[in-house]
Amino acid sequence: MRKNIKSLIGKNFKKGIIVGVCASTLFLVGCVEGNKESLDKHKRDNVEDTSEKEKEKDDLKEVLISEDEKRESDKRTLSSASEIINESLNEIKAISRDNTSGKLEDIEFELSSVMEKENKRLENLVEKIYDEDLLSTFKEYIRGNELRAKYYKGRSENYMEVMDYGSEADEIISISICKMVDEYGLVINEENMDFYEDCREKVAYLDKKDNYKKIAKELISKGEFKVELEEDEVIKSGFGEDKEVFKYSKVVENTSGINLDYIAFSINGKLENGKIEEFPSVLIGFNSGKSDEIKFYTTNKYESMEVEVEWVSFN
Numbered sequence: 001m002r003k004n005i006k007s008l009i010g011k012n013f014k015k016g017i018i019v020g021v022c023a024s025t026l027f028l029v030g031c032v033e034g035n036k037e038s039l040d041k042h043k044r045d046n047v048e049d050t051s052e053k054e055k056e057k058d059d060l061k062e063v064l065i066s067e068d069e070k071r072e073s074d075k076r077t078l079s080s081a082s083e084i085i086n087e088s089l090n091e092i093k094a095i096s097r098d099n100t101s102g103k104l105e106d107i108e109f110e111l112s113s114v115m116e117k118e119n120k121r122l123e124n125l126v127e128k129i130y131d132e133d134l135l136s137t138f139k140e141y142i143r144g145n146e147l148r149a150k151y152y153k154g155r156s157e158n159y160m161e162v163m164d165y166g167s168e169a170d171e172i173i174s175i176s177i178c179k180m181v182d183e184y185g186l187v188i189n190e191e192n193m194d195f196y197e198d199c200r201e202k203v204a205y206l207d208k209k210d211n212y213k214k215i216a217k218e219l220i221s222k223g224e225f226k227v228e229l230e231e232d233e234v235i236k237s238g239f240g241e242d243k244e245v246f247k248y249s250k251v252v253e254n255t256s257g258i259n260l261d262y263i264a265f266s267i268n269g270k271l272e273n274g275k276i277e278e279f280p281s282v283l284i285g286f287n288s289g290k291s292d293e294i295k296f297y298t299t300n301k302y303e304s305m306e307v308e309v310e311w312v313s314f315n
Contacts, residue, residue, distance in 0.1 A: 070130035075185065077128045081138070082187040088118040089192040108152040115149040134184050137176050144172030174202035209312060215256050216263045217309045220283075220294065225250045225305060230297055239299055248305075249295035252283075259287040264311040267294070269302035277302075 095110045119142050126142075129135040148169035154162035177199045180186035188196045230236060230245040239245050248267075254260060263283040268276050279296040286292060 074129055074131050074134060077125050078134075078180070078184055078186050080125055081122060081180075084118060084121045085186070086189045086192055088114055089188075089195055108155060112149040112152040115145045115152075119145050119149075131184075134180070137179050137184075140172055141176035141180070144169045144176060148173065170202060171206060174199040175206070178203050205314075208314070212258065212260070212312045212314055213309045215258065216260060216265070216312050217307050219254055219256060219286075220252055220263070220265060220309070221307045222252060223250050227301070235297055239297075243299050245297055245299055246301065247295060247297055248279075249293060251291055251293050253291040254286050254288050257288050258314055260312060260314050261285065261287075262311070262313040263309060265307055265309045267296060268306045268308055269298070269300065270304045270306070271300060272303060 091114045092111060095107060095114070099107050099110070122138070122142055122145075126135070126138065129138055147165045151162050151165035151169060155166075177186070177188075177196065181188060181196060225248040228247055228249075230247040236243070236245045260283070263286055265281060265283075267279040267281065269279070270276055277298065277300065279298070281294060281296065283292055283294075
């Protein structure tokens with residue numbers, strides 16, 4: 001009996017030691033693991049801090065160095081653009097000189113092809129430009145080429161649909177070329193300087209155009225229209241039978257001191273119901289000191305008349 005009790009106590013004692021040892025071991029392992037995790041986290045934090053500091057140093061280094069590099073890169077890009085643009089100008093001259101078919105549509109198709117090819121090459125340079133203002137100007141030049149190509153392609157078949165593309169393209173190309181040459185150093189070769197000079201003249205015109213349009217509007221708006229019944233049967237026949245036809249007319253004089261070669265404008269008459277009727281007209285060779293008559297025919301009378309000038313050319 002006593003032996004059995006000792007045996008039992010011995011077993012339990014051993015178990016207690018084992019259990020105690022296991023518990024202590026687990027505790028120690030837990031402490032070690034906890035310390036290890038804390039140490040690893042500390043190491044990671046140090047690595048992240050170091051990485052962030054290195055990144056900040058790299059960013060600062062890029063800011064300090066890259067401005068000069070960006071300018072140099074833009075110069076190289078403009079040099080490539082200069083080469084592309086001059087090559088296209090040479091091709092355009094060759095097309096105009098060498099085409100023997102005599103067909104305008106053949107020439108225009110070739111011209112549009114040159115501009116499309118030029119644009120594809122220029123578009124490859126867009127992503128290389130850092131200066132935002134230069135980038136915007138560069139993209140505008142490409143857009144001008146796109147409009148010019150559309151104009152050449154469609155002029156023979158549907159002139160009315162594409163007629164505005166031509167003048168808009170001229171304005172965009174002229175402004176962007178002059179800006180890239182004058183402000184950023186784009187090079188136009190000597191044999192193509194006539195193109196650059198044309199662009200400069202266009203820009204000078206555009207600078208004055210808005211002011212000259214105002215002058216033209218003031219000249220045309222002066223004086224009242226004389227309204228009288230039209231008696232000419234040929235003119236009246238164009239309005240149908242038994243209708244009164246009115247002739248509106250007035251004489252305008254160019255007292256501005258500026259020679260206005262061509263003015264495209266419209267007289268807008270307002271009816272009692274608020275509707276507006278437009279009467280397009282032009283004045284050609286409206287030089288300083290010259291007088292000219294404006295007239296149109298209608299079956300209506302108007303509450304008021306206004307002038308809208310759409311285009312002015314001058315010398």
